[in-house]
Amino acid sequence: MYVLSLAGLDPSGGAGVLVDVKVFSLLGLKGGGIPTALTLQNTSVFKGWVPIDLDYFKEALQMVFSDLPVTGVKIGMVGACEVLEILVFYLRKYRQQLLAVVYDPVLKATLNHPLFSSEEFLDLVKRELLPLLDFITPNLYEASLLTGKEIKTEEDLEKTAKTLLEYGCKQVVITGYQKKNKIYDYFFSKEEKIPLGKKRLSLEFHGTGCAFSSSLLSFLVKGFPPFSAFKKAKNWLYLYLKKASVQPLGGKICLFL
Numbered sequence: 001m002y003v004l005s006l007a008g009l010d011p012s013g014g015a016g017v018l019v020d021v022k023v024f025s026l027l028g029l030k031g032g033g034i035p036t037a038l039t040l041q042n043t044s045v046f047k048g049w050v051p052i053d054l055d056y057f058k059e060a061l062q063m064v065f066s067d068l069p070v071t072g073v074k075i076g077m078v079g080a081c082e083v084l085e086i087l088v089f090y091l092r093k094y095r096q097q098l099l100a101v102v103y104d105p106v107l108k109a110t111l112n113h114p115l116f117s118s119e120e121f122l123d124l125v126k127r128e129l130l131p132l133l134d135f136i137t138p139n140l141y142e143a144s145l146l147t148g149k150e151i152k153t154e155e156d157l158e159k160t161a162k163t164l165l166e167y168g169c170k171q172v173v174i175t176g177y178q179k180k181n182k183i184y185d186y187f188f189s190k191e192e193k194i195p196l197g198k199k200r201l202s203l204e205f206h207g208t209g210c211a212f213s214s215s216l217l218s219f220l221v222k223g224f225p226p227f228s229a230f231k232k233a234k235n236w237l238y239l240y241l242k243k244a245s246v247q248p249l250g251g252k253i254c255l256f257l
Contacts, residue, residue: 001221002068005033005214006087007076008049008106008115012042014255015110015207020074020214022257027218027236032068034060036087037079039109043206044251046111051080061090071099072221074214077106080117081124088128095132100220102135103169104213105142110206110253122146131168134220137213138164139176151177154186154195161188171226173216175209185212187230196231198238201245206253212237 005020013019017033024031034057040047064070073091078084091101105125107116116122126146130136140151147163149156154177161172165188172188182197215236219229244256 001029001071003029003031003072003074003217003221004064004070005031005074005076006036006078007033007074007104007210008037008039008079009035010039010041010207012206012255014043014250014253014257015210016076016106019207019210019257020076023211023214024218026257027215027222029218029221032064034064036083037077037115039077041109041111042251043253043255044111046109046113048113049077049079049115051083051117054082054086057083058086061086065090065094070094070097072217073098073101074217075101075103075129076210076213077115078125079115079121081121084121084124084129088124088132091129091132100134100217101132102137102213102217102220103129103133104137104209105146106209107142107145110204126167130164133169135171135173135213135216135226136164136169137173137175137209137216139209140174143174157186158188158193161186161193164188165190171230173230175212185230185234187227189226192227194227196234198234201241203245203248204253205241205244205256206250207255207257208237208241211240211257 008016010016039049175185184197215233
């Protein structure tokens with residue numbers, strides 16, 4: 001099986017398209033990646049980003065889809081409206097052949113820098129992209145930004161997820177809800193609400209959302225049902241984070257793959 005990441009390029013390799021391709025390989029899938037934006041960052045500093053050249057992005061998408069049997073797409077940072085419009089066009093064109101599409105709405109860098117261009121971008125995501133998705137995997141900040149709902153309680157989580165489902169995606173995972181010494185990710189579909197918690201680790205890691213969503217895509221295209229794929233992806237990621245905690249690598253935030 002061949003899967004494709006459409007995400008930002010992080011030169012440190014800790015997030016975005018580079019870490020996605022690492023995940024695909026670790027989980028036994030062939031995969032490629034097309035950058036949607038170029039970032040200037042490392043594990044200590046984020047200096048900025050620019051959208052990918054539009055002609056390059058169009059041509060790269062056409063070349064990959066026309067040459068390889070893409071069975072799944074993971075979308076990360078998109079950044080600019082023009083890039084998103086091209087991405088949506090190709091998703092619609094090839095959606096029928098895709099077993100799964102997963103979107104991690106990377107709207108702010110771990111080092112606290114905004115990663116989208118405008119309010120219009122958020123409107124396009126809700127109107128054009130979400131109806132094409134199997135999963136959206138926002139953290140609390142991203143879920144709140146996309147829905148306009150403040151998240152403080154589990155009831156707020158449920159209301160926010162319901163709104164995201166109403167936008168058209170099939171399943172929602174909202175990540176990073178803290179309760180006591182655990183961090184919970186919540187799986188939502190129209191029928192279910194299931195939390196999964198793990199003990200909080202002492203370090204802050206770079207690219208956990210990217211790795212979670214690309215591993216989720218990997219398990220989906222392998223044929224696991226939605227909740228099973230979510231559970232396997234969460235457990236797989238946590239094992240790598242625990243291993244990386246023993247010998248951390250990085251500045252303010254740590255690499256784990």
